[in-house]
Amino acid sequence: MRSTISERPLLQARGISKAFGVVRVLDEVDFDLRAGEVHSLLGENGAGKSTLLKIFGGVHRADQGEMLYRGEPATVDHPQKARELGIALIHQEPLTFPDLDVAENIFLGHGTTWKSRFIPIKWKDRYREARRLLDELGVRLDPRARVHGLSTADQQMVEMAGALSQNARILLMDEPTASLTPEETRELFRIVQRLREQGTAIVFISHRLEEVFSLSDRITVLRDGKFVATRRKEETSIEEVIRMMVGRPLGKFYEREEAIPGKTLLKVESLGRGRRFSGVSFEVRAGEIVGMAGLVGAGRTDVASAIFGIRPADTGKIEIRGEAVRIDNPAQAIRLKLAYVPEDRQHHGLVLPFSVAGNVTMASLRRLFPRGWLRPPRERELAEDYRTRLSINLRDTSQPVWELSGGNQQKVVLSKWLITEPEILILDEPTRGIDVGAKQEVHHLMGELCRQGKAVLMISSDLPEVLALSDRILVMREGRLTGHFRREEATAENVMAAATGQPLPGEKGTPVSSG
Amino acid sequence: MKASFWRRLLSGVARYPEWVTFLFLVAAFVVSARLSPFFLDVFYIFDSTSYYVEIGILALAMTFVIITGNIDLSVASGLALVAVVTAMLHVQLGLPMEIVIVLSLGFGALLGLFNGLLVVKLGLPSLAVTLGTLALFRGAAQILAGDHSISGFPEWFIGADFVRVGGIVPLPLIVFIGLAVIFGLMLHKTVFGRYLYAIGANEMAARYAGLPVDRVKLAVFVVSGLMMSVGALLKVSRLSVARYDLAMGWELAVVTTVVLGGVHIYGGRGGIIGVVLALFVIGFLRTGMGVANIPQENQLVVIGLLLLVAVGLGILLERFRRN
Numbered sequence: 001m002r003s004t005i006s007e008r009p010l011l012q013a014r015g016i017s018k019a020f021g022v023v024r025v026l027d028e029v030d031f032d033l034r035a036g037e038v039h040s041l042l043g044e045n046g047a048g049k050s051t052l053l054k055i056f057g058g059v060h061r062a063d064q065g066e067m068l069y070r071g072e073p074a075t076v077d078h079p080q081k082a083r084e085l086g087i088a089l090i091h092q093e094p095l096t097f098p099d100l101d102v103a104e105n106i107f108l109g110h111g112t113t114w115k116s117r118f119i120p121i122k123w124k125d126r127y128r129e130a131r132r133l134l135d136e137l138g139v140r141l142d143p144r145a146r147v148h149g150l151s152t153a154d155q156q157m158v159e160m161a162g163a164l165s166q167n168a169r170i171l172l173m174d175e176p177t178a179s180l181t182p183e184e185t186r187e188l189f190r191i192v193q194r195l196r197e198q199g200t201a202i203v204f205i206s207h208r209l210e211e212v213f214s215l216s217d218r219i220t221v222l223r224d225g226k227f228v229a230t231r232r233k234e235e236t237s238i239e240e241v242i243r244m245m246v247g248r249p250l251g252k253f254y255e256r257e258e259a260i261p262g263k264t265l266l267k268v269e270s271l272g273r274g275r276r277f278s279g280v281s282f283e284v285r286a287g288e289i290v291g292m293a294g295l296v297g298a299g300r301t302d303v304a305s306a307i308f309g310i311r312p313a314d315t316g317k318i319e320i321r322g323e324a325v326r327i328d329n330p331a332q333a334i335r336l337k338l339a340y341v342p343e344d345r346q347h348h349g350l351v352l353p354f355s356v357a358g359n360v361t362m363a364s365l366r367r368l369f370p371r372g373w374l375r376p377p378r379e380r381e382l383a384e385d386y387r388t389r390l391s392i393n394l395r396d397t398s399q400p401v402w403e404l405s406g407g408n409q410q411k412v413v414l415s416k417w418l419i420t421e422p423e424i425l426i427l428d429e430p431t432r433g434i435d436v437g438a439k440q441e442v443h444h445l446m447g448e449l450c451r452q453g454k455a456v457l458m459i460s461s462d463l464p465e466v467l468a469l470s471d472r473i474l475v476m477r478e479g480r481l482t483g484h485f486r487r488e489e490a491t492a493e494n495v496m497a498a499a500t501g502q503p504l505p506g507e508k509g510t511p512v513s514s515g
Numbered sequence: 516m517k518a519s520f521w522r523r524l525l526s527g528v529a530r531y532p533e534w535v536t537f538l539f540l541v542a543a544f545v546v547s548a549r550l551s552p553f554f555l556d557v558f559y560i561f562d563s564t565s566y567y568v569e570i571g572i573l574a575l576a577m578t579f580v581i582i583t584g585n586i587d588l589s590v591a592s593g594l595a596l597v598a599v600v601t602a603m604l605h606v607q608l609g610l611p612m613e614i615v616i617v618l619s620l621g622f623g624a625l626l627g628l629f630n631g632l633l634v635v636k637l638g639l640p641s642l643a644v645t646l647g648t649l650a651l652f653r654g655a656a657q658i659l660a661g662d663h664s665i666s667g668f669p670e671w672f673i674g675a676d677f678v679r680v681g682g683i684v685p686l687p688l689i690v691f692i693g694l695a696v697i698f699g700l701m702l703h704k705t706v707f708g709r710y711l712y713a714i715g716a717n718e719m720a721a722r723y724a725g726l727p728v729d730r731v732k733l734a735v736f737v738v739s740g741l742m743m744s745v746g747a748l749l750k751v752s753r754l755s756v757a758r759y760d761l762a763m764g765w766e767l768a769v770v771t772t773v774v775l776g777g778v779h780i781y782g783g784r785g786g787i788i789g790v791v792l793a794l795f796v797i798g799f800l801r802t803g804m805g806v807a808n809i810p811q812e813n814q815l816v817v818i819g820l821l822l823l824v825a826v827g828l829g830i831l832l833e834r835f836r837r838n
C-alpha cells in the first residue's frame with residue numbers, strides 16, 4: 001500500500017496566513033499532500049484546521065502564502081477552481097439537497113460550462129452513472145431515493161460519489177466521522193482506504209486520535225494557527241501528538257476519586273415515548289455520575305429530552321427527590337432543579353449573536369430579576385465569575401458567543417446551567433467536538449459537581465470517556481436499555497456488545513473510540 | 516492608521532444601525548426644507564405628524580413582532596375593523612363612548628389573540644396566518660360597514676389632533692412618544708424584552724432554556740392587536756368617521772418603517788430608537804414632498820428606493836461586521 005504514495009507532492013502550501021477581522025487564524029502554515037496518502041490534520045479547536053481545509057477547497061482565500069499544484073503555482077480562490085483541479089471538500093454535516101434524489105445530488109456540481117447548462121439531461125445515463133459510482137464506493141444506495149430520509153453517513157457517501165464523479169484527486173474531509181456510528185465509521189474507513197490505494201490524496205480531520213492513528217500515513221499538527229510538525233505515523237505516538245497539540249504533556253484521563261452516592265435524586269420508571277424509546281428505568285443518586293452509552297440514534301437524547309420536558313414522555317413516570325412529578329416543559333424542569341446541556345450546542349445550547357453575559361443568564365432571568373427589570377452589571381458580574389471559575393477564554397463578556405471556539409462555547413453553556421443552581425444535571429455529549437484541554441476541564445468540573453453532591457447523567461458516544469468517568473454505565477440500543485454495568489464490571493467490550501446487540505467480532509477494543 | 520479609523524467607524528455604525536437611520540433623517544429634513552420653505556414652519560411640521568404617528572403606533576408593536584421572528588400583516592385591516600366596530604357600538608347600539616373606547620381596546624386585543632393562537636397553538640407561519648386575517652378583517656369591516664362612512668361621534672371624541680399640549684404639540688404625537696418610551700423600556704430594559712430577542716435569534720435555544728416562548732409570542736400578537744385599537748381610535752377621532760377602507764395598504768408602510776429603523780426582518784436584532792427615527796424619515800419626506808407638490812406616484816418611488824438602500828446598507832454593514 002505504502003508504495004502507492006508518490007514522493008512528489010500533489011498539493012503544496014507554503015506560508016499560508018489568514019485572519020478573520022483581527023483574529024489571526026493561520027500563521028505561515030506549511031503543508032504538503034502526496035498522491036495516495038491519508039494526511040491527517042490535528043489540533044485543538046481553533047487551531048486552524050478547518051480554515052486550512054477551506055482554503056484548499058477555495059471557500060476561503062489565504063491572505064498570504066502560495067499554493068503549488070503538481071509543482072505549479074495555483075490560485076484556488078473559488079470552489080469552482082478547486083473542482084477544476086480535482087479538489088473536493090467533504091463536509092462534516094453533508095451539504096446535500098434533501099428534496100433532490102441521490103443521482104441529482106451526485107451530479108449537482110456538473111454543468112459547469114455555459115452550454116452544458118442548457119442541454120437536456122439524459123436521466124437514464126445519469127442514473128446508470130450514479131449506480132456505477134456508488135458501486136465503486138461499495139455503497140448500497142438507490143440513485144432514485146430522495147436524500148431527505150438518508151442518514152448522515154449515507155449523505156456523506158452521496159457527497160463522496162459526487163467528488164468521484166468530478167474525478168477528484170484530492171479529498172478534503174472535515175471531521176467526517178463526528179456524527180457517524182462506529183459501524184458507519186468502519187465503512188467510511190474502508191472506502192477511504194480503497195480510494196487511497198487508487199492514488200487519491202486525502203486530508204482528514206478528526207478529534208478522535210485513535211481513528212487518526214488507524215487511518216493516516218502522515219500527521220500534521222497545528223497549534224494556535226501555527227504549524228508545529230509533520231510526522232509519519234510510525235515515527236510518532238498518541239502521547240507525542242497530544243503534547244504537540246496542547247504544548248504540554250497531558251495525563252490520559254481525569255482520575256476520579258471513589259464516589260459515595262447519597263440519596264436518589266432522579267428516578268425514571270418504564271419511561272417511553274412513541275416508537276422512540278420504551279421501558280426505560282434507572283436512577284441517579286447524589287454525588288454520582290451515571291454514564292449512558294449507545295450508538296448514535298439509540299434514543300439516549302430522546303430519553304433526556306423527555307425527562308427535561310422538551311418532548312415529554314407518554315408512558316412511565318419520573319420521580320425527583322422521591323416525589324412523583326410531571327414535567328411538561330423545560331421551565332418546570334428548571335424549577336425542579338434539573339439542568340440539561342444539549343447535544344447540539346449551536347442550535348439548542350446557545351443564542352449565537354447574544355453576548356457571553358446574555359447567554360449565561362438566559363435560563364435564570366426570572367430568578368435573577370424577579371421584578372422584571374434587567375440589571376446588566378449583575379449579568380456581567382455573573383459572567384465574569386464563571387469566566388474565572390471555568391477558565392473561559394474570551395476577550396470580554398460582552399463578546400458575542402459565535403466568536404468563541406467550540407470548547408469555550410461549551411463552557412458558556414455549562415455556566416448557563418450552573419447559574420440555575422441545579423441538583424441534577426443531564427449532560428448530552430458534553431465534550432463532543434471540543435479540544436483536548438477543554439475536555440479535561442469539563443471532566444474536572446463533572447468531578448467537582450459530584451463532590452458537591454449533585455447527580456450527573458452523562459450521555460456520551462466517547463467510550464473511553466464513559467468508562468473513565470462513570471460510577472455506573474447504562475447502555476441503550478434501539479430505544480431500550482440493554483445494559484447496566486457497575487464501574488468495575490464495565491469494559492469497552494461488554495459495553496459495545498450491549499450497544500450493538502452482538503459481541504464484537506474478535507477484535508480487542510474498538511478502533512472507533514476516541515482518546 | 517487612517518484605514519483603521521474608517522474600519523472602526525464602520526464597525527461602530529454596523530453595531531448600531533440606528534446611525535444610518537439618523538443620517539437619513541437629517542438628509543430627509545434638509546431635502547424637505549429645500550423643497551419648500553413651508554416645511555420649516557414648526558406648526559406645519561407638528562400638524563403633519565398626526566397623520567403618520569398612526570403608522571408609528573402600529574410600527575412599535577410590529578417591532579416586537581418582527582424581533583421575535585414573526586410578522587403581522589393584519590395590522591392595517593385590523594385597524595379598520597376595530598374602527599368600524601367602534602363606530603357601530605356607539606352610533607348604532609348607542610353605548611356611551613367612554614365604554615366603547617374600553618370595548619374597542621378589548622376587541623383589538625382579541626383580534627391579536629386570534630392571530631397569536633393560530634401561530635402558537637397550530638404552529639402556522641405568521642406570514643400565512645396574518646396574510647389570511649389581513650383579508651378576513653378587511654372583509655369583515657366591509658360587510659359590517661358597507662360603503663358608508665359611519666359618523667355621529669360625540670364632540671369631545673373628535674379632533675384629537677387639534678388638542679395641543681403646551682399650545683403646540685398635537686395629542687397624537689404625545690400618545691406616540693409616550694408609547695414609544697414604554698415600548699423602548701420594555702424592549703431594552705426588561706426580561707420580557709430579552710425574551711423577544713432570544714426567541715427571534717434562536718427559538719429552540721430559548722425553549723431549551725425554559726423561556727415561556729409560546730406565551731411571549733401570544734403576548735406580542737395581543738400587543739399588536741391593542742395597537743390596532745389605539746391607531747383606530749386616533750384615526751376615527753381625527754377623521755370623525757369610520758370606514759371599512761381606513762388605513763388601506765398601511766401594512767407595507769408599517770413594515771417599511773420597522774425595517775428602515777434597522778430591525779432585522781428575520782428577527783433577533785433591532786431597537787425602538789431606530790424605528791422612531793425611521794418613522795420621522797418617512798414622515799418628513801412625505802410631508803416635504805407633499806408641500807413641494809410632488810405627485811403621489813413619485814413619492815412612492817422615493818420611499819421604495821429609500822427602503823432598498825436602507826435594507827441593503829444594513830445587510831452590507833452587518834456582513835462587514837461579521838468579517
